[in-house]
Amino acid sequence: MTTVQPPGRSLEGGSGGAADRLFRNGTRVAGSFLVIALIAIGVMLWLSSSQAFGTFGLGFVTGLTWDPVASIYGALPYVVGTILTSLIAVIVAAPIGVLTAIFLAELAPRRLSIPLTFMIELLAAIPSVVFGLWGVFVLGPFLGHTVEAWAVEHLGWIPIFAGPAYGIGLFTAGIILAIMIVPTIVSISREVISSVPASQREAMAALGATRWEIVTKAVLPYARSGIVGAIILGLGRALGETMAVTMVIGNGQDIPHGLFDQAQTIASKIATTFNEASVGIQTSSLIALGFILLVITIALNVVARLLVWRVAGPPGAR
């Protein structure tokens, strides 16, 4: 949108001039506040974690033990836990989310797509801690008795499906995360799909394509990078999600060997131990975990935004 350059500028020195300048500078301060806050978060986390990185170097990332008594800190089990839970979440949520977005944007009649969109937005509004409570007392036991028990009994000879099935661990955490990131994937994919020009669809339709052929051969190729961006944004959310995961993942301190093992993610490790940590190398190591998470999520977010912009255009240009 092109806004008119305020002719107020030509009145400069007039009655509004000084007040206008004050107002404009006030809003500029607020605008810069966001940029400064972002930089400050990065700098503070880096400074607070420098002790840990200084002591352990890059070995911090690959270290296997987290031992406050011996003052040895290694992040690998939590990095692995974070990646595995998020991976489970994306594997489950991406196909369902993208199919749902296709359905809502291309296939559903309005009287179905409007309430469904509404409900998926509500799903995104449910607080993480409520998902966690539901996960501990309802979803966890349910998965433990059904999916996990079945897998352990029938597929238990494959190492990753080895029991026991607690219902609390990697798998449940992954499923909870999947539920939590589906709204992100759906809403952004839907936006991207909606921005595909109608002419693409009409061309396919004129060739006699079915609805589904229009989707797979005209819409999806055009929207592909944006949909990948939507999935990466979902992944970013899964990596940093804290409360629900903390409540259902158990407190495994080792690298998990199977799908149903108890584990720990970066965020859950911080959430459960930060307040008990003594200031010094232990706190610094926990913040260093946070710094790793910060770098990963910011990188993913930047990549994802760029991918979405490629299809839907940068915000403000629409």
Next chain:
Amino acid sequence: MAVIAPAIKPAIATRLLRSRSDRRRAAFDRTMRTIALLAALVCVVPLGAVILFVAINGAPALNLDLLTKAPKALGTGGGAASAILGSLQMIPLAALMAIPIGIAAAIYVAEFSGTRSARIVRFAADVLVGIPSILIGIFVFTMLVLPFHQFNAFAGSVALALLMIPVIMRTSEEILRLVPGSLREASLALGIPMWRTVLSVVLRTGLGGILTGVMLAVARAFGETAPLLFTALGSRLVNVGNFSKPMDSLPLFVYTNARAPFTVLNQQAWGAALLLLLIVLTINIAVRARSFRRNVS
């Protein structure tokens, strides 16, 4: 591409080919559309399941005691008054900080800044939204807790405000850009200075949409736990007005009581979760239903 080739061949060929391959294509089309419908339904199931179970388990616990009594010694009952009062103090303070900054930043991006700086601020807001909220908690901990050696409710409010600001800024900015330029021109042509034009014409026009963004940010703040863990900490004492001391909040109450090894406390967690869910969903439904109706009409 090969699949659709028959459709563009001359009519005779089409008649010969239609029979088998077209029927197969139509069947595939129907199957995939059904699968897409099922996927959409699967997305909605968890919403129903969460609401259902929180309602069933929470309803018996959501009583007058929970609403009015302070927590008692471990495992012996009491209520969630400390948490309710805590949320009702920390969130207004957070909103008080976040609303002016968020809206002012939106005005800067929509009305004053050049394209470049607008893009930078917008980008910063998008990245801030993507940062895990627990890291915001750590950041505020290093700024406002560590120097004073005291967990405090003010730090909790600041952490919540930091989460609300980018949300308020992005939604307000989208709304401000929708306000037609002719309104600004008309106002400026009357000799009204820019700042008055923005405040009483542009902002007034977009007020409904901005309010939507603010309310959604408030709803989000109500449910946030992670940024409060290392700032406001939570407390079993009722704290009214003392922002330099720890304070409880509804989600913190749910979290601590869900992990407690007492059934009574677990039940209180369900009750508080139901209360929390009611607050968050009511705000969301009220706000979204309004904007939905506007979109449809």
